[in-house]
Amino acid sequence: MEPERWLQVEDLFNRALELEEGRRAEFLKRACAGDDLLRREVESLLAHEKKSEHFIESSAVEVMGKIVAREASVTGRAPKRIGTQVSHYRILAQLGSGGMGVVYEAEDTHLHRKVALKFLSDLQAKDPQALARFQKEAQAASALNHPNICTIHDITEQDGETFIAMEFLDGATLAEMLRRGPLELTQLLGIAEQVLDGLEAAHNEGIIHRDIKLSNIFLTKSGRVKILDFGLAKRSVSKPAAVDIPTLEGRLTHEEDLSSGSVMLGTAAYMSPEQALGKPLDVRTDIFSFGIVLYEMATGCAPFQGESTGMLLLSIVKEAPEPLREIKPDLPEALQQIVDKCLQKDRNERYQSPSEIRNDLRQLQRSITSEKIAHTEVQEQIPEASSVARAEPGPVSKDSSASVDAIDTDSARKPAGRMWKIRIAVATLAIGLVLFAGLYAHFHETYSLKSQDTLVLAEFTNTTGNPVFDGALREALTLDLSQSPFLNVLSQQRVTTTLKQMEKPADERLTVRIAREICLRTNSKALIAGSIALVGERYTLNLRVLDCQNEEILTSVVSEAENRNLVLPALHRADEQLRRNLGESLGSIKAFNVPLAEATTSSLEALQLYSQGQAERQVKGSLAGIPYLKRAIEIDPNFGQAYASLGSMYLNTSQWALAKSSYRSAYALGNRVSERERFYIEFYYFQYITDESDTSIRVCNEWIRSYPNDSIPHSRLGAVFLALGRFEKATQEYREALRLGTDTPYSGAMLAYLRLGRLDEAKAMFDAARSHNLDSDFLRQYRVTLAFLEGDDLTIRQQLDWAKGKPGYEETLLNAQSEIEAYHGHVVKARDLEQRAKSATAAASDRERAAEFDADSAWREAEIGNSILSRKYAMQALAVSDSPAVYARVAMASARAGDNSTSEMIAARLNADYPHSVMVQNYVLPTIRALIAINNKRPGQAIAVLQPALPFEQGELGFGNLQPAYVRGLAYLQLKKGQEAAIEFQKLVAHPGVVGLSVTGALAKLQLARAEEMSANRDMARKHYQDFFATWKDADIDIPVLMQAKDEYAKLGYRRENVRPLIGLFGPSVLAPDIG
């Protein structure tokens, strides 16, 4: 259309619309003056305008979201509460949802008033701690009756669900209000005063809120402030309630603190320093959080920020916030002083009660008002006087600028690592996983399946023309059959390695011919060939079990589905029949037979994506599999096994936080998976997420009881024992796993033998893995460690050359090489290699791994006395990673470098996050605390806190093994008890296999020398000094610890010129530490 013409159309359209409908035709007729085309064009647009009232009025996101929701509701998820009645409440609409739960608008049918009902979210309802907190919220808040605290009407339990009925509020939270920017000063003061009133009421009852933040402060439309969410509230120890508070269930009387020693509660951004440090709290923690709220109301910005939780907390503990008036210069000085005083790190320097703040705020209010009046008067008298007088400084003391150590914010970029155990985990996982594990068919006469007979699954022949069945059906069959403790399906890992031997790509389609060849090569008994066809409008599924030797059909099952959606249930029926035909007992089938739709997923698409993800992982590694699994979960958010598999992919790629949340989701969906999947998920959850060895051992033992021929629980047990330092038990389990043969935990077994100093057996494990064509970076790393222990420099070099340019391998071996250089005091080289290892991870965008390397560096630098450099690396690591591996290293490094507060802060986090972790509680935390005690010159205390570490000190951290012994030795040195110190350092010198490549192995020799010197064993001392100097014979000369050692050696009165020649005398024989 010509532009002019279009302008005409537009003009007529708009003018016509201004007229009443009846008069438009006439108007157009006249205006178009015989141009019928023009008239018809406008008329047709007008006609469509009439129908367009609702057209695209909702935004595209809204439209799309609705579609997604409609589909999801067709597949039948999400509880529907709207419109239902619980107790005497009729639920009308959902108001919102948060971390804790979902809030609905409801009508109280007895009292005919509106209420808000708060339910725990599904996830939280499964967590007894969350439930307890939820009930506490009701109890704590219902004890409070104050206009500025949201009133609790009732707490009720019905059909196993607990919910709170509370005051219905109409308005918005401060968080919502602040999205529009900071508040006006007068509004801010009004809100602040009411918050303080509410807080004061709570504090007077001895209740601390502990989670004061913008989103917990609500402003009703009438302007009333209400403090919400007493879910974390706690009775203050320092201020016991004056009166007996009536409680709903009378439980408040024995007040147990649900949070202490368990999870760190509260919102990180609003934590007080004492909260961040995990110290006991009193009412003044709320004062600090209130200060943050005040700051945000005034500026719209958060005072403390950080790229990771760790950095954020560090900022809270150490940094002074940017002064209020630097962000908004027009704010009164007095407000800045009030906020500063709230935000004092030391709670004794803060306001001690809400009423103190209120007094100052009121004074500020008065000064503003009087100034306004004065200002108005001035303006009236002398109009040209335009400079605005500042509000008087308030009554706050001036010394409120917090003095804080500056933090090296530049170095706050790099990511960090994985837990010590994960290294082992991944090692034992070798490559593939886990689902298809050993199940052995019971002996059955008809088909002569013996207990070691294995089945190979071929891909389905799909003649329906619908590709959704490709991959999905084989995956479904695999998952379904793996429930059976009697059938033994060849693992995907074995399939892949066999394909490799056949010189086929790992993603080769498993036709019956290929499957048969795999079957023969792996000595399997039979293969299952499935097919799906569309006959008329029905789907026909056929499963045939073929003997690999002669292709004789052992059994065959047919099943039909009326439509696409019934294919998976039909397959499940076929599987059940097949299991029966192959001789599984009815009892067993009954016990292990969750239908796919419940156990796994009912979505073919999700299943297909899952299967593609597994295949990608086999071929290209975990990183490639992740997107598929993510999409599978998008399609079916209840696909528990997909979360678990995604979790292990994240774990394998060191994406700690994501792994954690995936496993959490998998665990929460625990009742929707099959028995075997449940074991698998529970094991990972308890071993790697909550790190509770006792529970993970229990899970493994149950697993073994249910699936006695499965090797996977044995190799998992091996990893657990290895981590606990119980190497003998670990090798037993690994041997059992290898005997059963469905899993190949060679690298785990190899490490266990290394730790025991049984180097030949370790070498045998490496060779066995290689002969099976298995490889992993861990295997290579352990090979280098083995060569290091044997003093076999040639092999080390060969391995390094081999790894060059191989992503995943290169950085691991560069890191190992860096450690070896550091062991010999070649610190500059070590740094350079670590840097190269980091660059290699950048190529693989493995930020967590890079952070782990930084944490390693921090620890190394701290050990050799470079505390500034150590701190820099520590901050780099901390900026990126919240992983326990990085936390543990950085905490030890910081303490070793004399930075107690950083160390304490991280220790508090570890303590809160891993309350039941054997290694965190008995190894990591005692070591950190002992180091802090040593820094504080309290060696006796250090030795006492290390007591629980004794049984675990050989445990596997992936770094710094035997640290508790080393630190205990340091404490004894400080106590001037040379003999006791020598015993500790001797542990490291005598167990080079346990210490591995760690630089403490070399330094232990020096410490041993010092210990011997202290107990006047001069000959021994001299020998150990020389040992150390020999190990560091061509070390960089400017290493603090080396310079110190040389000094003291010189002072001991040995002739100084003896030093150098003696080093030469020792040479390489000392380089290979004796094998214990």
Add this chain to the structure above:
Amino acid sequence: MALRSNHEVTQLLKAWTTGDEHALEKLTPLVYGQLHQVARRYMAGERPGHALQTTALVNEVYLKLVDCRQINWQDRAHFFAVSAQLMRRILIDFARSRDYQKRGGGAVHLSLDDTPSVCYEPDAQLLAVDDALKALAAVDERKSKVVELKFFGGLSIAETAEVLKVSTETVVRDWRLAKAWLLRELGERN
């Protein structure tokens, strides 16, 4: 969010407003997040237009991206324009990928039970709107922009006016005509 220097923010805005892949990468998860939030809300039977949800997504994105202390209103308008464009791309890609999945990964053959019993195909509808909008752009660029900002970007009338530097009355009129035009175009295509 970390404190950012002025310089960094400027760089970021520049990258964002030129619509590079980095911006797309940042926005995609946010749009998906919003999508799922909306979906959850519908699934829970929540009434639409609840107060919590009315803030435009791009507004939040903007606040997230540029530190709260450096809002420059001219940048903001430009930013909204580019965001709406990117959101359109993301949503259309999303709808297209779903459409593709439904058709069995682009296979030629569609078996009977692959055809959903619902006659209305909303994904396809969204794609059709996108197509029709391209046609509208050829006729009247500004009206297509109004639709892009309002429908895909989720902006209000006032925000749309701010971005396009026209009065709100103009936006209201443009919007009315654009809707009628698009609806007719869609009718003709079906």
